[in-house]
Amino acid sequence: MRYTATLLALAVACGRRAPSPPPPPAPPPLEREQRVVLPPRNSPGALTQAERDSLLREVAARRDAWRARGIGDYRIQVAVGCFCPWPSNPAILEVRRGVAVALWDTAGKSMGKPREPWSRYTVEGLFDAVEESAKGVDVLEVAYDREYGYPAIIRGDGRLGLPDNWFWVKASRLTP
Numbered sequence: 592m593r594y595t596a597t598l599l600a601l602a603v604a605c606g607r608r609a610p611s612p613p614p615p616p617a618p619p620p621l622e623r624e625q626r627v628v629l630p631p632r633n634s635p636g637a638l639t640q641a642e643r644d645s646l647l648r649e650v651a652a653r654r655d656a657w658r659a660r661g662i663g664d665y666r667i668q669v670a671v672g673c674f675c676p677w678p679s680n681p682a683i684l685e686v687r688r689g690v691a692v693a694l695w696d697t698a699g700k701s702m703g704k705p706r707e708p709w710s711r712y713t714v715e716g717l718f719d720a721v722e723e724s725a726k727g728v729d730v731l732e733v734a735y736d737r738e739y740g741y742p743a744i745i746r747g748d749g750r751l752g753l754p755d756n757w758f759w760v761k762a763s764r765l766t767p
Contacts, residue, residue, distance in 0.1 A: 637729035637751055646725040646733065653740050654718045660739070662714075663688045668697065668764040671708040674755035681761075682709045689715060717742040717762055739765050 634642075663686070670681035682702060685693035691705035691713055712720070721742050724731045731747040746759035 638725075638731060643725050646731060647722065650718055650721045650725065650733070650742070653735055653742075654715075656740050657714060657718070662739075662767050665714070665765055665767045666695075667712075667714065667762055667766075669709045669712045670761045671712070671759070673758040683764075684709050684713065686713050689713060712760060712762060714739075714741045714762075714765070717745065717760065720745055720760060736763075736765065741765065 638646075666683050666685050668681050668683050670679060672679040681697055683695040683697065684691050684705060685695065691710045694702040694705045694709055696702055718741070721731075721733050724745065724747055728747045728749050729751045731745070733742050734744040735741065736743040741762065742760075743762050744759070747757070749756040749758070
């Protein structure tokens with residue numbers, strides 16, 4: 592009986608509690624680089640001339656939109672990979688007036704003066720890489736950042752049929 596009375600008292604007391612807090616807010620949206628998705632290619636072979644022309648029109652329009660923003664000073668995280676001796680770890684490239692001026696690791700430690708492979712990939716350099724690749728490589732896929740419109744992912748294969756001829760560039764976290 593005593594046990595039942597205690598449980599009943601707890602149940603009554605619990606019923607008088609303040610209302611429960613609202614649920615936590617939804618998590619923030621995914622970061623830009625996680626939202627970029629490469630569109631599927633329709634053909635498995637080398638790029639057709641029509642695909643090359645389409646890539647070139649797209650990169651020209653996106654470059655014009657980027658330039659219209661007037662952003663010359665920014666930091667951008669860049670990672671590069673290929674079957675080559677270059678390191679593929681990401682680094683943060685600091686750009687002033689469109690020119691790479693400093694290089695940092697992702698923890699904020701200086702990596703010295705800008706150098707290859709990262710220094711090539713200012714936003715203008717990313718556009719140049721897409722344009723050059725669209726003119727000459729066999730396979731090219733490009734995805735653009737949704738907020739700023741720069742090439743966020745570039746990947747391709749220089750020559751189909753040749754071993755170890757692939758490459759990729761990932762640019763993210765642009766901060767004006």
